[in-house]
Amino acid sequence: MDELIPANEKAGVPAAGALGVADFLPAATPYAIDPVQSITEVLKAVDDKIPDFAKLVRTDKIALLKDVETRHVVDFATLVRLTYMGYYSRSDVRPMFGVGAHPVQPKGYDVARESNELMDSLTAPVRARGQVFRDV
Amino acid sequence: MKNEPVDVLIVGAGASGAAIAWSLLETRMRILCLEQGPHLADKDFPSRDDDYELSRFGKFSCDPNVRGLKQDYPINADDSCIMPVNFNAVGGSTINFLGHWPRMKPSDFKTKTLDGVADDWPVDYATLSPFYDMNDQTTGVSGLAGNPAYPKYSPPLPPIPIGKLGQTLAKGFNEMGWHWWPSDVSILSEDYDGRQKCVNAGTCDLGCAAGAKGGTNFTYWPMLENAGVELRTECRVREITVDQDTGMATGVIYHGSDGQVHEQKAELVIVACNGVGTPRLLLNSKSKIFPDGLANRSGMVGKNLMFHPLTGVTGVFDEPMKGHEGPMACSILSQEFYETDATRGFVRGYGLHSGRSTTPMTYALGGFGIDNPIPWGDEHRDVMDNVYPYIAGLTVVAEDLPEEHNCVTLDPNLTDSDGISAPKITYRLGENSRKILKHGEERAKEILLAAGANKVLSKGDDAVWWRAGWHQMGTCRMGDDPSRSVVNGWGRSHDVKNLFIVDGSIFVTAGAVNPTSTIQALALYVGDSIKTNIETLFD
Ligand SMILES: Cc1cc2nc3c(=O)[nH]c(=O)nc-3n(C[C@H](O)[C@H](O)[C@H](O)COP(=O)(O)OP(=O)(O)OC[C@H]3O[C@@H](n4cnc5c(N)ncnc54)[C@H](O)[C@@H]3O)c2cc1C
């Protein structure tokens, strides 16, 4: 999982595995037909190739995963999708991408309305060009 | 099970069903609306939950096949490059719509005369104009008066903020010397009529728990129920019944919330089930005198299905664009390329919409309306850190032309939870639409660069957005000629004199704007015509 969404250590953004996203997967039944089956298939394919995946160097891990991806297209895609879902649904992750941790309602966001002066100056060239619809 | 007869029976409590019920209120007729979905309370909207984004891919997906709820009917779209999407509840698809509210233009009603394509509508812009205004007042529409892309009108509320993203793109349009204007939106920029103004939550598709968005669950229905319109929820109409001697509609048969099959008699039946649900219901209503489906002597029921095919281009800027803050679809709209210009190699045109961007999960999974996740691994890191926060995009919304082979039929095998045949969509992108999208994509790139984007990203293939069949039109078209159309110029079936249709299926052409403002204006116009013609309604 850490290879699917790797960390950005400099920015303090954790990788998916380190964040515990694996816990999300088995319960993800509303979002995939049979998540457990898909994950088991991918894990088995990895294990069949190399039983000690964790010990591989990073480039070998990625090469192996790419190989599994081409041979188990649907199951791998399911794993990727669910990993993204498990990761980005966490309220502690959203602020790392500039989005509020809070549920969006009722607080929302403060966005100031443009002043009339700003709107007037922005739209001035458009108004100056005149009508852009056909008279019928 | 039999129920007491009513004067007016409306099927569907979405945008159009609510508008016509409101129009008919003053007649004091007994009005009943049957809606297959439930009445959702604010607390049912996911935007109050911590993991709100997940619901976009589950029970609040806009795709009924993903939601798969009891009130949903499945749609077979295997033979279509666009999946029709909707919501089935009180409010209909205005529960999860995005509130973008442009009107159609005068030329949209006259494409045959002006451009030699499709057909002219039997109504025109000037006739609908007062109904647009009326609907804007009731719904609460925000926008800036003076848009040179339209004949004069004034939205009742000031515009919502266009934000950093809108301002940036506006400068790009100005640089190119092209039209743009703050979008009209059915979203409150100020408290209005007892409703709260928009808090810029940015997840309008998950139902607006603030009540700021103009879904009919917040606008028309509270008024209608107070005024005595009866709304029976979780009631799915199976068939419209017809007197085999007179050829008049007698009412409907429906599956009630009690699990029983009911018969409901009515003097007048109004169908408001959206551009897929309406032909489906008519095709399911076969009888001896209508063997090919009700009101289908022309053979046009289900034909001429139009969507608004979409593609998008994204600019990556140097500063964060905060695209998740503010109503999703609505910032600014350009109609520079809306009208026909023969030198472009296609007829009609398109709009360039600057929606805002979306929340991280949806972006990672491919974006709203698309469905191709971004890559995993190092590329994922790069996109989420260096692209996502900095994007502002333009969506090309193309006018689709009516083509008979694009259609809604009944699937021979698929059914809903009540065993009623489900719709099948056959749709392929027309050559004209393809050219429009290509042209729009090129112009969008130019604007983004002019606005200061350091990089422009496009999907790079010919495919239109898949899960973007938000607008379903044309499948029971209006017209003066009964052999070429299903309803007349004010929504009455040519074949069944007490049957009316009021949703987007009666559109003759699609325009290149979101349709709901026009759908509701038309529904109000049909309501008005019923009142005007009440003495001779069934002649
Ligand atoms: C995600 C999304 C975003 C959108 N964004 C915009 C936008 O920004 N601007 C815009 O203009 N439009 C937008 N739309 C489209 C807009 O929602 C529709 O144009 C509008 O709601 C159509 O109105 P309608 O009355 O025809 O159908 P609906 O509002 O869909 O209502 C139809 C109702 O009929 C009910 N029904 C159907 N069949 C039966 C039956 N057999 N028995 C009983 N009830 C039945 C359904 O349950 C539903 O509630 C969007 C749509 C979606 C899904």
Ligand code: SF4
């Ligand atoms: S952005 Fe505004 S309209 Fe959209 S859901 Fe939030 S409060 Fe409602």
